[in-house]
Amino acid sequence: MTDTQVPRGSRIRLGRVDGDLRVERGASIDVEGRLIVSGEARFEGNAEILGDLECRDFSNEDGTVRISGDLTVQQALRADDGSLVVGGSLSAERVDIDRELHVKGPARAREFDIGGALDGEATLTAEKVSVGGRLRIAGKLEARSVEAGGAVEISEASLDRLEVGGLAHLGGGEVRESIEVGGRFVAESSFKFGSLEVGGLAEFRGDGTGGSIDVGGVLTARGNLSFSKLEVGGIGTIGGTAKGESVDVGGKFDVRGPLELARSLEVGGAVSVGESVTGDRLEVGGSLEARRAVFQGSAEIGGAVRTRDGLKAASIELHRKSHAIGPLVGGRVEIGRMSRAEDVYGSTVEVGPKSRAGRIFAERIRLGENAEVDEVQYTVELRAEEGVRIRSPPQQVSRLPPFPL
Amino acid sequence: MVGGRDDVGALPRRREVSDLYATVLEVVKRYHGAARITRVSYGAGMPVDRVRNFMDRLLALGLLKSEEVDGRPVYDITARGQEFLDTYWKMRGYIEVLGRTTENGSARGHRRPGPPGA
Incomplete structure (x- = not known):
């Protein structure tokens, strides 16, 4: 079984490759039906596949590979100093990309490890997602753990753990165990969480239901908020009702509706409750x-x-x-x-x-x-x-x- | 990006030096002791040579630490680095709120419920 090689800058038509496929920089492949590679598909720089690709392993070095259709990798997908753009769906066992991954269709892998940015136009399903820079998923993201150094934007989350360096902006859903955000956390609609720890600002634009909340700077909840222990370093504002075990706010705390606590209310500055407060x-x-x-x-x-x-x-x-x-x-x-x-x-x-x-x-x-x-x-x-x-x-x-x- | 123009709902602003240091630290932190400089470069959106200068400075300040693994340096955040991030984010939170209240022309940043009985 010999390797199939696509020369630099060439354009060819392929349907099935037994063994490995080596694609040199600047090559373009027209696909007959679905390109199936029994071995590894190896790309040496920028290249494009006009159609679907299925292979055992996928690797790319120093360039961007664009696949207009679906990409199915049975084992590992790797891009060293490279990026990948997939026009259809993506499926792999493990995805390890140094620069960026853009996927238009649903994406699924056991693990995504992306150095720069991960941009998904549909759903993403994984056990673990780790992104150095920015993660954006326009559909639902289901995973056990998600980590990103920069910013995360997810329409709907179904996660166990979320850890973000800068900004986490979630449309809704739930994070069952813990959320840790360095900078700013925003939940656009009703949101459930295990625990929430935010260094700067936390904002619930719908109702929030969860366990402990620890915000270094400012907490704002437009609707109702229920929690176990709420700690805010600076200012806390809740537009609806607030219910929990205890509250500890360093500066100022406003609740527009009733505030119902099982234990203590400690506020360094001023506390204002529009209805009754119990504890x-x-x-x-x-x-x-x-x-x-x-x-x-x-x-x-x-x-x-x-x-x-x-x-x-x-x-x-x-x-x-x-x-x-x-x-x-x-x-x-x-x-x-x-x-x-x-x-x-x-x-x-x-x-x-x-x-x-x-x-x-x-x-x-x-x-x-x-x-x-x-x-x-x-x-x-x-x-x-x-x-x-x-x-x-x-x-x-x-x-x-x-x-x- | 940390503190950059990507902040949803935040006013766009240029990244300042402190934002860049925080960006680098946050990206390094994500790799749990195995951060390579190229990965930090992609994560932080900065060229490798520039990120190297920032990381050298963070190492000198004791906010990062490094060790050799397979002949290549890998980086991790220190307790002091985490302390820097905690302080940085807290200040960013306050600065954003203070900025908002200043633009509204009022020192009272948000609406208070009316006095009881009103």
Whole structure:
């Protein structure tokens, strides 16, 4: 069995090759039906196949091979310093291309390893896809793992793992295990994920459902977002409802709908919730704004709290010079010195020196030096330090009025 | 490309030197300790001689490390390199948001829900 050689720059017509096919630079092959090569199809530079090609192995060195039809490689497809353009479908066991791969039809291989760019106009199915630069798949991409150094653009993903250096832009679908993106992650429509870690910006343009989310810079979700643990270094904004275990935001956190947490809400700066916020523990460095806020455990606020229906927690602590608008309802409520609050309900309420409060209803009340209060009702004890002013006479009652919330 | 004109939804901008360093590091990282310079060149979209200069500088700064495998150098990212990328992307995120708010003519970047009870 001898090799079949296509000379440099020539144009010939072939149908079947027994053995290997060697194609020199600049050659062009017209195909009779389907070109079948029983051995290796080896290209030495730029070449074109006008039709379908099927071979055992495919190799190309230093050039671009263009195949107008389908390419079927039983074993390995390799291009050293080369690129491949396929007008139809592509099928191979393993694809290893230094420069670029462009495929118009469906592409399938166990593994794609592309140095530069992979551009698919239809679907791509693989176990592993690794691209040094850019990956774009106009159809559905099904794979266990996908990695790209630069950018990834996928219409529909069905993956286990996704790791991208720069930008990941997904039309929709799911990534069942983990997503790691250095720069920016965008999901255009409803999206499911195992975990999401993004260095810069993460944007959900539809609803998002998944496990932990860790975003270094800014998170934006236009719709509803559910998660286990949400950590955002800078700013978090959720346009719909938010549901999860815990939230930790370094800067500012806005939720337009309700925010429902099983555990803690920690925000370094300001948190604003358009509806109610519920959870176990609240810690806010700056301010909290919500229609109502109910926490099973403690609530600690550094700056201001503003609610319409009130803030309720087992213990509430407002730091010095803080400001509360809306009722505070707690077991134990501590209002720091030089703070201001409206009505306060609790088992024990302490108002710091030089602070001002509206009405206080509690079993035990302690008012610090020069504190000012509109009215107090207590069942067990009232202690007032020097300079305290209570506008109405204090009332010891047998029963306190019902607490809000 | 990292930080380049390909960013979907981002404003087109020229790649700055820091973007190029980040690009090279991200491409190297994808090869898990087996990055060859030609592959990095194709992945980063830069000629080999230019990418070599960037990689030499990254090696000197301790952001990359290299070893010989089969007589050829292969590269990997270091912990310091990863630290650079984490910081770079975080800053890029903030810069983009700050850029957006400046263009909107407002320091308040996004809409807040109305005050409770409003």
